[in-house]
Amino acid sequence: MGKSYNIAVIPGDGTGPEVVAEGVKVLNAAAARFGFNLDYTDYSLGGEHYKATGEILNDDTIDRLKKADAIFLGAIGHPDVKPGILEKGLLLKLRFTCDQYINLRPVRLYEGVYTPLKDKTPADIDFTVVRENTEGLYAGAGGFLKYGTPDEVAIQESINTRKGVERCIRFAFEYTRNRNKRKKLTLCGKTNVLTFAFDLWERTFHDVAKEYPDIETDYAHVDAICMWMVKNPEWFDVIVTDNMFGDIITDLGAMIQGGMGVAAGGNINPEGVSMFEPIGGSAPKYTGLGVINPIAAIMAGSLMLEHLGESAAADAIEQAAMTAIKKDLKSVEARKMGMSTAEVGARVAAYVAQS
Amino acid sequence: MGKSYNIAVIPGDGTGPEVVAEGVKVLNAAAARFGFNLDYTDYSLGGEHYKATGEILNDDTIDRLKKADAIFLGAIGHPDVKPGILEKGLLLKLRFTCDQYINLRPVRLYEGVYTPLKDKTPADIDFTVVRENTEGLYAGAGGFLKYGTPDEVAIQESINTRKGVERCIRFAFEYTRNRNKRKKLTLCGKTNVLTFAFDLWERTFHDVAKEYPDIETDYAHVDAICMWMVKNPEWFDVIVTDNMFGDIITDLGAMIQGGMGVAAGGNINPEGVSMFEPIGGSAPKYTGLGVINPIAAIMAGSLMLEHLGESAAADAIEQAAMTAIKKDLKSVEARKMGMSTAEVGARVAAYVAQS
Numbered sequence: 134m135g136k137s138y139n140i141a142v143i144p145g146d147g148t149g150p151e152v153v154a155e156g157v158k159v160l161n162a163a164a165a166r167f168g169f170n171l172d173y174t175d176y177s178l179g180g181e182h183y184k185a186t187g188e189i190l191n192d193d194t195i196d197r198l199k200k201a202d203a204i205f206l207g208a209i210g211h212p213d214v215k216p217g218i219l220e221k222g223l224l225l226k227l228r229f230t231c232d233q234y235i236n237l238r239p240v241r242l243y244e245g246v247y248t249p250l251k252d253k254t255p256a257d258i259d260f261t262v263v264r265e266n267t268e269g270l271y272a273g274a275g276g277f278l279k280y281g282t283p284d285e286v287a288i289q290e291s292i293n294t295r296k297g298v299e300r301c302i303r304f305a306f307e308y309t310r311n312r313n314k315r316k317k318l319t320l321c322g323k324t325n326v327l328t329f330a331f332d333l334w335e336r337t338f339h340d341v342a343k344e345y346p347d348i349e350t351d352y353a354h355v356d357a358i359c360m361w362m363v364k365n366p367e368w369f370d371v372i373v374t375d376n377m378f379g380d381i382i383t384d385l386g387a388m389i390q391g392g393m394g395v396a397a398g399g400n401i402n403p404e405g406v407s408m409f410e411p412i413g414g415s416a417p418k419y420t421g422l423g424v425i426n427p428i429a430a431i432m433a434g435s436l437m438l439e440h441l442g443e444s445a446a447a448d449a450i451e452q453a454a455m456t457a458i459k460k461d462l463k464s465v466e467a468r469k470m471g472m473s474t475a476e477v478g479a480r481v482a483a484y485v486a487q488s
Numbered sequence: 489m490g491k492s493y494n495i496a497v498i499p500g501d502g503t504g505p506e507v508v509a510e511g512v513k514v515l516n517a518a519a520a521r522f523g524f525n526l527d528y529t530d531y532s533l534g535g536e537h538y539k540a541t542g543e544i545l546n547d548d549t550i551d552r553l554k555k556a557d558a559i560f561l562g563a564i565g566h567p568d569v570k571p572g573i574l575e576k577g578l579l580l581k582l583r584f585t586c587d588q589y590i591n592l593r594p595v596r597l598y599e600g601v602y603t604p605l606k607d608k609t610p611a612d613i614d615f616t617v618v619r620e621n622t623e624g625l626y627a628g629a630g631g632f633l634k635y636g637t638p639d640e641v642a643i644q645e646s647i648n649t650r651k652g653v654e655r656c657i658r659f660a661f662e663y664t665r666n667r668n669k670r671k672k673l674t675l676c677g678k679t680n681v682l683t684f685a686f687d688l689w690e691r692t693f694h695d696v697a698k699e700y701p702d703i704e705t706d707y708a709h710v711d712a713i714c715m716w717m718v719k720n721p722e723w724f725d726v727i728v729t730d731n732m733f734g735d736i737i738t739d740l741g742a743m744i745q746g747g748m749g750v751a752a753g754g755n756i757n758p759e760g761v762s763m764f765e766p767i768g769g770s771a772p773k774y775t776g777l778g779v780i781n782p783i784a785a786i787m788a789g790s791l792m793l794e795h796l797g798e799s800a801a802a803d804a805i806e807q808a809a810m811t812a813i814k815k816d817l818k819s820v821e822a823r824k825m826g827m828s829t830a831e832v833g834a835r836v837a838a839y840v841a842q843s
């Protein structure tokens with residue numbers, strides 16, 4: 134028997150539990166096929182839990198989560214809870230307290246998936262965004278002056294540290310080297326306007342680049358990056374950027390790769406506990422209908438196994454999901470799959486078992 | 489004889505002078521056809537001027553520009569000048585000192601123009617972005633702590649005032665009402681993370697909305713807006729947002745409407761002098777080759793006449809450009825037009841004269 138991993142599972146809100154169930158189904162198939170063991174501990178966190186208990190995430194829970202080998206997250210977000218509460222109190226708090234300083238978002242168009250872009254094939258849309266995940270505008274720093282008056286001023290601060298920027302950029306260089314595709318890393322910033330924040334980013338990028346002479350480097354403003362993602366996604370191999378720009382371009386990336394049904398990401402602390410999630414949100418209107426696509430959660434499981442070192446199993450899951458998309462699913466969009474959430478999970482699990 | 493307008497012309501760098509020349513050609517045709525007068529004063533500003541004189545923009549020049557009826561700008565940006573210098577010292581400085589608090593970007597797909605999006609027609613891509621143009625992350629506020637050390641911190645501040653946000657939102661509501669299409673205004677923000685800046689934006693939006701019961705309002709996070717612009721651009725009528733998000737989504741908008749060859753914008757101070765520009769940049773590599781598309785500059789001229797109250801002439805220019813795109817240009821992309829920059833200008837001017 135192989136290794137054993139403790140997986141903390143946070144099904145969360147809305148359709149989160151449904152897709153997590155399918156993710157676990159597929160993870161179990163992979164564990165059986167590749168000879169390792171997954172022990173799950175469920176954590177009841179999210180909007181329902183908050184409404185019932187008034188609590189979002191306590192220190193004891195954080196301590197226990199930190200001891201897991203990885204966290205598998207469904208979705209956070211509840212229609213009855215004011216925007217910001219759960220995002221800041223749970224999702225961002227986990228990213229911050231677990232120091233998950235990388236948000237890793239592979240953007241890959243799988244065969245058979247509809248992209249809204251003309252003339253683009255799977256060969257054209259295949260890059261990864263490395264987003265800084267603990268700093269920048271997400272610091273939560275800022276405040277109000279003369280709140281509620283005609284003279285009000287609201288300030289929001291982007292805080293960037295050399296340490297935080299450097300470890301992110303270094304991760305991106307390593308990732309680009311190991312990805313072993315075009316070996317090109319593009320810094321996405323706004324050096325001509327954000328002359329403090331991106332001056333630090335650019336200097337650091339330049340410094341670290343010296344250690345990676347095998348990696349081609351490039352720079353583009355965030356506005357140009359958005360244009361090229363739509364017009365020439367084939368130009369990109371790996372993109373590294375700050376938290377806010379990363380938030381924007383990863384969602385744009387999710388759309389060009391086919392949408393929320395397929396897009397997954399990892400919140401990574403290479404020295405601590407990492408968290409993997411489908412990026413689609415809780416989709417309240419689809420809750421309980423069995424119409425949501427679990428492929429994104431399944432892909433999050435694949436990213437998690439890759440991170441845990443179970444590369445063969447991770448690849449098998451990705452291949453199995455690709456097969457299901459190509460052979461079985463009518464569409465990767467919710468409601469249009471031609472089969473139920475559970476059927477998709479079962480199909481992918483079966484392909485993994487046969488792999 | 490009709491009215492007379494003093495137009496300050498800043499041809500600027502790279503291909504700026506070439507496209508401005510065609511813009512002026514078409515403006516003159518419109519003036520002749522619709523019976524008004526345009527007096528141009530050229531201002532030699534930009535990278536070349538800076539390199540030759542060490543000066544970017546002095547107070548005397550600003551005073552003279554402020555007395556014009558409008559400013560017609562080509563492009564700013566020079567390969568030999570460090571990024572940020574000309575942008576901050578000239579373009580942003582003009583926007584700020586002239587208090588051009590609105591950046592207005594119509595996003596419209598013209599018939600015959602290639603959009604990178606599948607299944608979208610001119611009926612689907614027809615919205616306007618109202619971008620705040622004097623505040624937010626563009627304030628230039630921030631600084632460094634322990635610069636150049638491993639402990640460095642770089643801070644960039646987004647400063648938002650009730651006054652600045654309110655006048656922008658009010659402009660957007662008025663614009664939506666007068667645009668008279670779907671009468672829907674969408675606020676683009678990030679309320680769940682930028683809980684200071686967009687709290688002010690959201691409260692202000694809500695307050696002002698009460699005065700416009702005929703306008704449907706909507707809110708979306710910037711990441712979602714980017715996704716929908718690519719997947720469902722037909723959902724939008726008018727979008728209002730802050731300076732930084734506006735910068736990003738207007739360039740994304742430019743791409744889906746066919747790129748830099750057609751996209752124009754206005755920097756508007758309803759009570760002062762406004763400035764109109766093609767948004768393509770100085771495109772150094774195409775300078776002097778006669779291969780750049782002047783349609784964007786021509787459209788900037790149309791926006792300028794609209795702003796000056798010459799609506800019939802503005803419409804005639806837009807129609808003439810549409811005709812040229814449909815009948816004469818092989819493509820709206822630089823180098824691929826099938827005719828020269830000057831020929832495109834001449835063709836559009838001829839259509840205006842015949843209109």
Ligand SMILES: CC(C)[C@H](C(=O)O)[C@@H](O)C(=O)O
Binds near residue numbers: 220221224380681711
């Ligand atoms: C839910 C929200 C706080 C979050 C973010 O902005 O980071 C999400 O959009 C994401 O990208 O994971």
Ligand SMILES: CC(C)[C@H](C(=O)O)[C@@H](O)C(=O)O
Binds near residue numbers: 326356575576580
């Ligand atoms: C050149 C640059 C400073 C400018 C901006 O960021 O506003 C440009 O991108 C724009 O959108 O007009």
